[in-house]
Amino acid sequence: MTMISRMAFLVLALAAVPAAAEQSGKDVYGKVCATCHASGLAGAPRYGNAGDWAPRVAGGVARLYQSALNGTPKGMPAKGGNLALSDAEAKGAVDFMLAAVKDAARPAAAQAEPKKAEARKDEARKADTAKDEPKAAPVPAAVATTSAATTEVAAAAPADVNSFNRLLKPVSKRNLPPPEDGIHDPSSDGTHALQPPLTAFGPLPKSNAGNRINWVEALNQKKLNPRYDRLDPKAEPVVMDLNIVREVKGSMPDVVYPHKQHTEWLDCSNCHPAIFIPQKGANSISMAAILMGEKCGVCHGKVAFPVSECRNCHSKKKELAVRPAAAEPAK
Template sequence: MKKLQLIASMMLGLAAAGSVSADAGKDTYTKVCAVCHAGGIAAAPRYGNAADWGPRIAKGVPTLYQSALKGTPKGMPAKGGNLTLPDASVKAAVDYMVAAAGGAKAAAEPKADAKKEAKAEPKKEAKPEPKKEAAKEAAKEEAPKAAAAPAPAAVAAAPLVQEGASAADVNSFNRLLKPAGKRNLPPPEDGIHDPANDGTHALQPPLAAFGSLPKSFAGNRVNWVEAIGSGKIKPRWDRTDLTAEPIVMDMNVVREVKGSMPDVVYPHKQHTQWLDCSNCHPAIFTPQKGANQISMASILLGEKCGVCHGKVAFPVSECRLCHSKKKDLVKPATAAAR
């Protein structure tokens, strides 16, 4: 009797959540998800393809929600790259795609067994909900199921959540690496802006400005040098005089380095497009060849090149952008001819 009631309440909950979110899910899918999920671009699981979706659904719908909301290392961008989407819409879209892949049954069946597996289940499900308030629909669907869990299990599972959160991303211990879903977040979500401040919401989100700019692999993920070189951006050279042009100095300085790394080529050109001579000379660099002691250690500590590189210009992880001149390891006879 009790069992029957529980199952019935679960079904009701499912049906209610389903009818509310079905239209929203389809809407989101066609506007955002279909770009990749219709044809399987970048190995995305294809819409309606049970073989693609089967293994993913087997991991549980909450896991799918997490992947959709936070992105995955395989290439799924957080919220499909559309960070302004409300969480509820993303979840609705997931539901819509899961249903189309025949996942409705597969997903529902484990739910009937949830009472037995409840010890493991609640910790997964409790996670996505508190993170964003917008998950009401999902809560409706999941609450009866979780309620079926023995109370002690729900409490006992809670401390595990933290462990699960860090274990979910095996590289999370390495603060130098940032998954795709955590780059260029809008100010209210970036962790240092106060979302309770009205001004925070008036600020331009980085991606709104970066969309048309050339990409790079570090920093803001924008190739600033190419952006200015190709005329995509035209930063003013003077506070008010719009006609002022930079005095670009095209002179490379080659620094021979110890060890096997390629020598460093320092291009004045790319630097003088942004900077005035007085920014670097003479305070940071003595304007004389061979007069400056530079080491990677000093750069990492924020001196010399590190005054900008590693703060606003590309960081030291991009070794070959500076170490770009191959050494002549063997001195062939042709060297004399040169």
């Protein structure tokens, strides 16, 4: 090999090294793409969700690059709406998202073995949970199955705004600053004026799940001063102290639904009559419905602690047959 050709090779190699200011695919994803692709906003294929990506990858990676650069008629904005990105940065973000769903690169195999693909997803989810939720109690198999079914429904209708925050999120996806959380509109100035949750939550009592705040305790300790009427700062809540016990068949402890803790936050009309008929036992409530975002699941798993916290709701131990009736606590 002559000296000249070796030098030419060196120059070429240097030209291929990205400019110092170029952002990695991961950074671009976090700053721009995650707004929609983390939660599936507007029908965007979700990060790490092999099922969402498989049919798209089947069309070839070159086509995906084109979609990322030029946008698509179905709501993917050119370069995710950030035209300051270089082509290489946008493609890098595509690569970053594809790396998270390597399994989807074999769509034919995945279709032939849907159960295996599902099992793999489950494995991935479990691994994720194990990695990020060291303190979380293991979810019993029966419920894990139901929640997998829920995921499938969410995948079929990813545009459903209520599909967000269904599953435990990895630490890196929790409490993102408002412009990146996939909930607030990043193009609104108001969104950028909001305090990031991690700053706002600092002084509040912690919990192990959801957004990691024990809101009931925060209110008890008067660390918060909610306003009960948008226009009247002096409005007081109508608090009702009435527990409703829902007996649960099988070995799970019974559910205690506490009106007090709810009416400290919520007006009666939030639940009655749209979600619950106000009469003990008049509503049929099941765990499946809750996981599908109905009944208690209208709020729990979205704006209140998630369904993974079994003992918060299933808090009343079953009466033991051997216990003498006289020892029953008077209620």
